[in-house]
Amino acid sequence: MKKIEVAILGATGTVGQKFVRLLENHPTLVVAELVASERSAGKSYAHAVVWKQETPIPTDVAGIKVKDLSAPLSSRILFSGLDSSVAGEAETAFAAAGHTVISNSSNHRMDAQVPLIIPEINPDHFQLVKKQVGPGAIITNSNCSTMFLAMVLAPLDAKFGVEAVQVTTMQAISGAGYPGVASMDILGNVIPYIGNEEEKLEEEVAKILGRLNDDHVDVHPMTVSAQCNRVAVFDGHMEAVSVRFSQSASVEEITKSLREFRGMPQERSLPTAPAHPVVVMDEMDRPQPARDVWVENGMAAVVGRIRPCNVLDFKMMVLGHNTVRGAAGAAILNAEAYQALGYLS
């Protein structure tokens, strides 16, 4: 079977690099085009990029000549890791030109007719693309910190009804891109503020868990309150979560429903899908970002310390790999799900 050619928008950035890395040896997608700023345009990718991944630049990508945002593209699917300062207009234009834009950028996430997808949770929301005007489409994944919260809340909501959620995050420096967080700001420190992060977390989860209603999504009525912090961790966002349910639950029932959670990516064995989207650890001091971030190749939400909460009902720790399942990996899984569901044919 011939692989589908994809382009990466914002290919030299942190998310763009992760797209390149995660797509190496992908069974159905192949990187054909790379798009970056004018400064990089015309150079080979190997010369344009300051490569920060753990493995070398894939050989077949290193020599691709980088295009700028104004160049016409031939790829069917465009993965967008564009900076939000340019993503809005660029993605709209590419969709109008007929491309399927699978975006990690935040600009269009809350647009009424743009699906905000976690394929284990709401693959039916893909149908929103039919309401988008023009020949192409824009599909988005959530913010990195939203991802792991939503993945944990979805099975709990199905069983116990989520009414309210308190979440305090401890987020990794790689979430801010490169150069991102200055070392003088974070070495031996905690920064109790990440611009717009709390707002994204609070509103995105309600859309993802919302119900598709013809041409829009009725957002889930849960209330979410987030406090977001940056800590001196390389990869892996930690989230201290408390939840109030509408129905009674127990630690055992919660654990069971998280461990049994599966969705269409697992049923269809999508290439990038984790076998278990949520992994529950039993050790009392886990998960930890430095030890557990690569569970399920970074594609799972890892949960620990499920216990009763004095104020709401239950609390737990959640961990996820912010640049894999929290960014590029999420978009790739979205593309795989979109294709598997027949939208590309």
Place this chain on the structure above:
Amino acid sequence: MKKIEVAILGATGTVGQKFVRLLENHPTLVVAELVASERSAGKSYAHAVVWKQETPIPTDVAGIKVKDLSAPLSSRILFSGLDSSVAGEAETAFAAAGHTVISNSSNHRMDAQVPLIIPEINPDHFQLVKKQVGPGAIITNSNCSTMFLAMVLAPLDAKFGVEAVQVTTMQAISGAGYPGVASMDILGNVIPYIGNEEEKLEEEVAKILGRLNDDHVDVHPMTVSAQCNRVAVFDGHMEAVSVRFSQSASVEEITKSLREFRGMPQERSLPTAPAHPVVVMDEMDRPQPARDVWVENGMAAVVGRIRPCNVLDFKMMVLGHNTVRGAAGAAILNAEAYQALGYLS
């Protein structure tokens, strides 16, 4: 005026060292005796201790010969930084022998007749000592993470009535003593578990804010839920706090009541008292442990980001110096308050 002689129990430990450091040049207290384990007994303090403070060992303390726990002491006040494995019995024995034990250890904090004091909040609880049997007394300060939460909740409870509190802590490594946290466990990592810390936080704050009722304290009916984490910070515990009030409030009113908070340490200008027990910062990304932990010489709770909470009513960040106001400094302020209120005469 002649200074009161004090002994330090557990003098070579992290808290013991901080006692030595903070008592240097104290106007009314002077270190006369040092007590540590048998291994240290008989050595000069300078030889017994692995000194980890920022300033050198005070000259007049360096030469004091360390005693072991079984030695009789002559000092009126004993500051206890003993490990909880020995503090329980030892403090009881010293109180029975007539000493005033001002303890930072957790063993007796929740005993019905032992006052758990923050002198800005509940100096009337000192009266519990009259119910203690024997000639001496045991007085305790709270756990480090409790301290800053209680200091912030006290003025808010007085104005708005605190009903429920969610707190997620990000605690410094110095809180675990020395050698304490292994570097392999915390470098680039977060540990989502600190033994007994959540329980202490949840129960101590209710006793401190409780009402003295003759021979015991009626604990405050608020519910508290804590999630405690260790982060790669040297000094300074951060706490992400959400509060539900019984009465309506606003960000401005909360800020005002925190800034205006004063207690008897301020009224009587106790030597170690901060001018402002709670300091509110306006910057959107503060407080930060690496920058703000020494505000008010480490004796204040530093607050920032006061804002509405979707789930409870308001949320904010709180920071405090865990080994100063959160440990040795708290005990010293307790001693100063106890003396100022005439209990020692």
Place this chain on the structure above:
Amino acid sequence: MKKIEVAILGATGTVGQKFVRLLENHPTLVVAELVASERSAGKSYAHAVVWKQETPIPTDVAGIKVKDLSAPLSSRILFSGLDSSVAGEAETAFAAAGHTVISNSSNHRMDAQVPLIIPEINPDHFQLVKKQVGPGAIITNSNCSTMFLAMVLAPLDAKFGVEAVQVTTMQAISGAGYPGVASMDILGNVIPYIGNEEEKLEEEVAKILGRLNDDHVDVHPMTVSAQCNRVAVFDGHMEAVSVRFSQSASVEEITKSLREFRGMPQERSLPTAPAHPVVVMDEMDRPQPARDVWVENGMAAVVGRIRPCNVLDFKMMVLGHNTVRGAAGAAILNAEAYQALGYLS
């Protein structure tokens, strides 16, 4: 072919755990016995160990019952990661009992009749075992910081004659074992002292590069001066090296001789051998421990910044994985080489 059964001495320690991890799926060796302190004896390995590796405990090892040091062993090869406080006597006793002890401990390294082996460099030194009394043998690998220096000096000495070496190390915390370095000592800090490390570095490299002379090794006459520091890095020792040669050299010739370096592990394709024992990077700011420590699966010395030195002749940076090629991996490669050279038959 039946795999050779091996025991791991000190199996619950940092080096012991790395033995377990690196021997998982080994083609010719299989872990059959695990030995640790009395505290662990009788427990299954999974219960006895505080596992700190990146991958889970291998299933077939998790259930092995741990023995104590006094128990008789049946394995032919014993890998020793024992603490130096017990390794000396224990290894002697096991060798006397007929076992081949492949040790990472320092106790016997400098014994006249104990080979100190890097199989790319001095496999002929294995012959020293014939001079050891008794039926068994003791074979050692070098200290972690010695390893990478020796691997780089060997090909340079062969071509240009090494006369003098200055080395300043920046060593990872994992080199001190667990719990090892206290976080309060190393967070945001450098410790300019590692007990006995400089002495080991200075004397071991001269033995490894020495010439076998019947029943002993004539040490290499080079002078070595080491300054050893601990830095806040998890895995990977960095070494700033300056060398004086007896013959003229150039950056190009040095680079070439390092890149072309091969030994018997490469010629015989030993299972754990790196394809290239020394890898030279061209980037001006490499190698870096956080990025390059896993080059060649952690079994190579990684070199960069080869350039003239104003005081000696040339200088360069050297990096190696201290717990892989610098410890357990070195011992395993020694066992493979020993077997390949026919000593076990």
Place this chain on the structure above:
Amino acid sequence: MKKIEVAILGATGTVGQKFVRLLENHPTLVVAELVASERSAGKSYAHAVVWKQETPIPTDVAGIKVKDLSAPLSSRILFSGLDSSVAGEAETAFAAAGHTVISNSSNHRMDAQVPLIIPEINPDHFQLVKKQVGPGAIITNSNCSTMFLAMVLAPLDAKFGVEAVQVTTMQAISGAGYPGVASMDILGNVIPYIGNEEEKLEEEVAKILGRLNDDHVDVHPMTVSAQCNRVAVFDGHMEAVSVRFSQSASVEEITKSLREFRGMPQERSLPTAPAHPVVVMDEMDRPQPARDVWVENGMAAVVGRIRPCNVLDFKMMVLGHNTVRGAAGAAILNAEAYQALGYLS
């Protein structure tokens, strides 16, 4: 006595901020003017700066309106913390306009008629300013890593004759300014390269220790070889130093000559002068940046582990505060020395 008014060039940068902080309450100098980029010009300093110092912006400086580089200045002394991209021309122009430019920038350090001063070592080099054309003058201090090496070598050269020096540095992130080193590059890592740092170290020390010869300096004939690394330390450069002397020496003699080292700043009790420009610690694991960087208020070179070297003659560890004595503090001490020697009258 009326204080001399000074301007700070590059006032919003890391070095500029340190000038502001160190000049607070200075007995003879007062900040009157602040100069920064066009982006800051016209704003009050408090609004223009992203303040990163440990203490608040001095009140009398916070309200000063920032000027841009083209504005005429009235201050007699200009402290320059300008970026090297603009410092060259700007400093020349200000000197031509009659100002005394005391610069921390590297641009003019090696100019034949520009004194490169450490006032404990070579205050006679100030005379070079008489050869500068025009009414003003440019005076420089050394690079941060040069400073501590030169301060240690000067008394040793006087006693034992320095012939050759090997130095490997482990430098703090604050040396790169703000935002400077990206956290993703340095957390848990070492970067073995700092642009131009090795060259500066190698050539500056020879000029500082050189002999004034009428209109120029005859550089010291010692050879210096440097290897410079960035480590995850906030403040404080560590240097592993080896030295070859022309005359015999002992550890005791070296220690004594370092401890007895004094210069004109000490003789004249200059306000910013350390009592002891070189402090020698006896502990075997010191100095350490996180513990010892504030010795002598950050104005001393702190030395430890003096011991014989197998390759050269002696080796030792050296530590200094890179943004105090290594930058702004050096310039301020230069200004004080220049004034004390009568050059300003």
